[in-house]
Structures are given as structure tokens and as C-alpha cells.
Amino acid sequence: MASGLLAQIAAFADAVDGADWDAPVPTCPEWPLRVLVGHLGQAPRWAAGIVRGGSPDGIPDPREAVPPQNWRAWLLAGASELVEAVRAIGPGTPVWTLTGPGPASFWLRQAAHDTSVHAVDAALLAGVPYALEPDLAADAVTQCLELLSSPVAEALKPAVAALRGAGSIGLRPSEGAIEGWVITRTQTGVSWRRGPGRADVTVTGAVEDLLLVLMRRLPPQHVAIDGDGQLFDHWLAHSAL
CATH class of the missing domain: 3.30.1050.10 (SCP2 sterol-binding domain)
Structure with a gap:
């Protein structure tokens, strides 16, 4: 799952490079692209915090995320932070999850699949190819x-x-x-x-x-x-x- 997450966040970054961040995302209609970028930078860091420290204070609002100028590095660093947090604690270590106690790998899996679907959102918006490993x-x-x-x-x-x-x-x-x-x-x-x-x-x-x-x-x-x-x-x- 780690390699899948890192590959898909890179694919997302490639797809949105040069796109209008204020453009609505047709397949994710509640969010403009700017919010989607914020979500994919914010969510893995939030999950990494859960893996390291227990139950969350609350789900972060992606509308409040402020991607930095070097947004690509920010996205890749967030995904890597989650990978490292799971690796450090051990993928089988019990943590809080959306459905109750579960392994830390839950969050790596969740992030990989969430990112892969949003990478498709970005590709469809930009009109570029996408590919998901079967x-x-x-x-x-x-x-x-x-x-x-x-x-x-x-x-x-x-x-x-x-x-x-x-x-x-x-x-x-x-x-x-x-x-x-x-x-x-x-x-x-x-x-x-x-x-x-x-x-x-x-x-x-x-x-x-x-x-x-x-x-x-x-x-x-x-x-x-x-x-x-x-x-x-x-x-x-x-x-x-």
C-alpha cells in the first residue's frame, strides 16, 4: 500500500500541474480543485497523527487547508509522513479507525484508495490519462x-x-x-x-x-x-x- 499511495499522489500532482485551482471538479462536485489539493495534503498528515497518538480531535476541513507555494513537495511529504508513521509503529499495531480499533495499516490503505480515486478526479478534470493497478x-x-x-x-x-x-x-x-x-x-x-x-x-x-x-x-x-x-x-x- 505504501508504494500505491506514493505513486498515486505523484500521479495526482502531475495531473493538476498547471490546472486552474478554482475550477470545479466535475466528479467531486462539492469541491474546487484547490480544496481537493488541500484535502490530499491534509488527510494523510491527520491519519499519521492518529497512528502516532491515538484518537483524533475531529476530521479536518479541507477548505481550511492552505497549500504552500511548493505544493507538490507538500503533497509528497504528507503521504511519506503517513508511510513512515505506520512503519515506525508497525502495520499491525492497533489504533483508532473509522470503524473501531484496527491495525495501523488501515490508514495507509484508506489513504492509498482515497488518493487513487482523487487522482482519477484530477485526470478527468485535466483531460489526461490515468491508470490504477488492478x-x-x-x-x-x-x-x-x-x-x-x-x-x-x-x-x-x-x-x-x-x-x-x-x-x-x-x-x-x-x-x-x-x-x-x-x-x-x-x-x-x-x-x-x-x-x-x-x-x-x-x-x-x-x-x-x-x-x-x-x-x-x-x-x-x-x-x-x-x-x-x-x-x-x-x-x-x-x-x-
Whole structure:
């Protein structure tokens, strides 16, 4: 995860170099680019503080971040600070996380996936290519499902409660070496498992595209949908974390 985080923060910096920092980010519509840059400089430092010192005082507001003139070095230094904090304490050492006590590596994984999605945001804004390693994209899908099935998911995002119900969704990567996922909606929440299986709707595509559709960065037309398309549309409408 450390190499993935560092590679994606560098890709983000490359994509935004020369861009208008006041431009709205179409795939992250609540923030202009300036705030997104602030977030990616601020978030790993906040996570590093948690790894080093326990529970946080509160989630920082990226609108208050002030990137310095040498913003590229600032971004890279923030990501490196988190890598070093996790390395120093040990990736398996228990720390505070969004879902309760967990390993310090939780924050490295969270930062790597958050940064990779925002690197795509920046690339789409700038009109430049992007690339996510398939293993990184697959783990990001898994992490998303872990968070959505967590007992605290509805407390973090009340809209997730709408995912209770019936129906199943299969996610099938077109890369044969990557195992898929089967998501099951129940009256008490969301469950999921890795592997093949029948589902009410099956979504097939490159694992990068599956992730970016799930994260609402690409429209569903980028993947093949077989079965109950309304069920998948409902999932996309209520699964944002």
C-alpha cells in the first residue's frame, strides 16, 4: 500500500500541474480543485497523527487547508509522513479507525484508495490519462464493501440505511486472475463475499472500471450490466461513503 499511495499522489500532482485551482471538479462536485489539493495534503498528515497518538480531535476541513507555494513537495511529504508513521509503529499495531480499533495499516490503505480515486478526479478534470493497478483497484472495491457492511456504516452515512432490503449484486472483473464479489442486501444491512455466484444483477468490466463506477466517477455505461439494472442504480444512489 505504501508504494500505491506514493505513486498515486505523484500521479495526482502531475495531473493538476498547471490546472486552474478554482475550477470545479466535475466528479467531486462539492469541491474546487484547490480544496481537493488541500484535502490530499491534509488527510494523510491527520491519519499519521492518529497512528502516532491515538484518537483524533475531529476530521479536518479541507477548505481550511492552505497549500504552500511548493505544493507538490507538500503533497509528497504528507503521504511519506503517513508511510513512515505506520512503519515506525508497525502495520499491525492497533489504533483508532473509522470503524473501531484496527491495525495501523488501515490508514495507509484508506489513504492509498482515497488518493487513487482523487487522482482519477484530477485526470478527468485535466483531460489526461490515468491508470490504477488492478490489484490496487480490487482492494479498493473490497475496502468499500468492508466499510458499507460495517456496523457503523449507517452512523457514518445515514443514506446507507436505504441499502437494507433484498436482492444481490455480482461484480465480475474481466481480468480472469481477479476474483469477483457477490453483494447481498438483507433487512439488517449489507453482506458480501469474494468469488463467483449467481446474482439478481451482474456487473462486468475491467476492475478499474468497476471501482470507478462504484465510486460514481464513471457512468454505468462503462461496464456491462446483466439483470436488474434498477437494483444496481439504487445501489449507486445510496452507497456513497
